[in-house]
Amino acid sequence: MSLSRAKIRKRQRMYVIGAILLAVGSAAALMLTAFEDSVVFFFSPTEIAEKSPIDPDQRLRIGGLVVEGSVAKQDDGQTIAFVVTDMAESVPVSYRGILPDLFREGQGVVAEGHMNSDGTFVASEVLAKHDENYMPPEVAESLKKSGYWEEIEAKNAEQMRN
Amino acid sequence: MHRFAKPSVFLKFTAPILPWLSALTVVLIAAGLYFSLIGSPVDYQQGHTVRIMYIHVPAAWMGLFCYVGMAICGAMSLIWKHPLADICARATAPVGATFTALCLITGSLWGEPMWGTWWVWDARLTSMLILLFLYLGYMALVNAFDDPERGSKAGSALALVGAVNVPIVKFSVDWWNTLHQPASIVRMDGPAVDPSMQLPLALMILGFTCYYFVVLILRVRLELNERRIRALHLSGMFEDPETPTSAKEQAYEAGHNAEAKQ
Numbered sequence: 001m002s003l004s005r006a007k008i009r010k011r012q013r014m015y016v017i018g019a020i021l022l023a024v025g026s027a028a029a030l031m032l033t034a035f036e037d038s039v040v041f042f043f044s045p046t047e048i049a050e051k052s053p054i055d056p057d058q059r060l061r062i063g064g065l066v067v068e069g070s071v072a073k074q075d076d077g078q079t080i081a082f083v084v085t086d087m088a089e090s091v092p093v094s095y096r097g098i099l100p101d102l103f104r105e106g107q108g109v110v111a112e113g114h115m116n117s118d119g120t121f122v123a124s125e126v127l128a129k130h131d132e133n134y135m136p137p138e139v140a141e142s143l144k145k146s147g148y149w150e151e152i153e154a155k156n157a158e159q160m161r162n
Numbered sequence: 163m164h165r166f167a168k169p170s171v172f173l174k175f176t177a178p179i180l181p182w183l184s185a186l187t188v189v190l191i192a193a194g195l196y197f198s199l200i201g202s203p204v205d206y207q208q209g210h211t212v213r214i215m216y217i218h219v220p221a222a223w224m225g226l227f228c229y230v231g232m233a234i235c236g237a238m239s240l241i242w243k244h245p246l247a248d249i250c251a252r253a254t255a256p257v258g259a260t261f262t263a264l265c266l267i268t269g270s271l272w273g274e275p276m277w278g279t280w281w282v283w284d285a286r287l288t289s290m291l292i293l294l295f296l297y298l299g300y301m302a303l304v305n306a307f308d309d310p311e312r313g314s315k316a317g318s319a320l321a322l323v324g325a326v327n328v329p330i331v332k333f334s335v336d337w338w339n340t341l342h343q344p345a346s347i348v349r350m351d352g353p354a355v356d357p358s359m360q361l362p363l364a365l366m367i368l369g370f371t372c373y374y375f376v377v378l379i380l381r382v383r384l385e386l387n388e389r390r391i392r393a394l395h396l397s398g399m400f401e402d403p404e405t406p407t408s409a410k411e412q413a414y415e416a417g418h419n420a421e422a423k424q
Contacts, residue, residue: 013241021322028326032337040338041284063339100278102207110341127277132346134212135356136203159344 042110044160045089054115062091062121063110063129064160065153071105084109084121087157095123102128108156131156167246169386176379184376190369197362205359212359214272219347220366221265224374225293226328228258232300233325236318246382248314251321252304253381257374259297266290277341285334286342293331296324 003011032039042063048054064084071082074094081094082105093111103109108129113122133152135143143149198216205212235251238244269287270280281287304310304317335344346354353360394400 010241017237017240017322021325024323025326028330032330036338039285041282041340044339098278100276102276102278125279127279127282127341129341130207130276130343132343132349132354134205134208134215134346134354134359136358137206138203139356140206160339 044086045084045091046086048091048115048121049089052115052119056114056117059112059114061110061112062093063108064090065108065157066103066105068105084111085157086160087154091121092119093121093123093126095126097124097126099126100128102130106153108160131159167244169246169389172246173383173386176383180376180379183372183379187369187372187376190365190372194362194365194369197365202362203356203358208276211272211275214268215359216362216366218265218268218272219363220370221261221268222290223367224370225258225262225265225290226331227371228254228261228374229293229296229321229325229328232258233321233328236321239314240318240322248318249382249385250378251318252314253378253385254374255297255301255304257377259294259301261370261374262290262294262297266294282341284340284342285338286331286340289327289331289334292327293324296320296327300324 042061043051045062045064048062054060062084064086067083067085067090071080073079074081079094079096080099081092083090083092085091093113095111095113103126108131110127110129111121111123112125112127116122131152140149143152194216198213202213202216204210232251232254235247235254238247239251266287269290273282274280300317300320303320304313307313307316332345334340335342347360347363355363
């Protein structure tokens, strides 16, 4: 079966477009993989531990869950200290400023700042990270009672690690 | 397939669909707004701020959906040189751009009270902004040439290359860690949104999708009719030195209506 000239042209155009898309797609994939460290928004405490010691002049973001019971006001009455964890490693954070409404223990946060020489992360900005779960208060209550809540929190910590 | 994509067939088939689809859009969005603003519970953490999601998520879906539609139409117009595909792509761009902008604005309004910031340069937000720029670039490019065919060639190429961004937007939250939360609806373990909140979300998503098709049909019909009028003008049908300008315009209108009925 022989194709007409017009049909051959159309087929050629289809192949060319397919090839160009493949090339652009792989170029984008390679670029994004190469610059992964700049594409990620924050590092997890595990990654911080792997990278340490980190230059105190380097600004970076750290993300994780606020450890239950770790939030404390320092003696000066302005600095807030808390520990951020991904359930594998944890990093102490100190911060002076206004915390977002969603900031609470067990909640995901992303802090921007630098690593101190003593291993404390000095944050200049703290953002709350919301997870993907949406539910009415009653459902949240019953989840907490039935023990599913720990599962959700463990999952959130895992996402921070990835 | 090409038989059904003839402009005259498009005009004939979409005429009866249009009123039904418009009515469906109104019903879906009205019901969706009722359930999103009144008939759904507050979130355990966000309170009433969760209601922004019912605009934000459907707008984000439409931004991606319209882009995929535009890129497919662009490919069809490049490969088969089909005029209808090109018209569809051109008609989709401003709708998709509006939805993308709506998604970015509502997301920003949500981010301020929830995250504590209007904007961050994380992978999801940045790739969504690039999506908006792709739409704007497409619209600028297709209209940048005197010869519309060259414009649509360049625009289709841009739309196709930019399609690489669509999976990046969708999977950015899985591939990299972002401030933006991971997918809530289309994900492996099923939706992470409570069933009581899924109803308004589904209604709004369907409503927005129907709205897009209504606008698409209207815009394509308009363009097809305009092209017919231009062709008739060129053929000298409206040339009549006897008639004054006002009467000429009336004849133009009459011709326009007659065209639309065909």
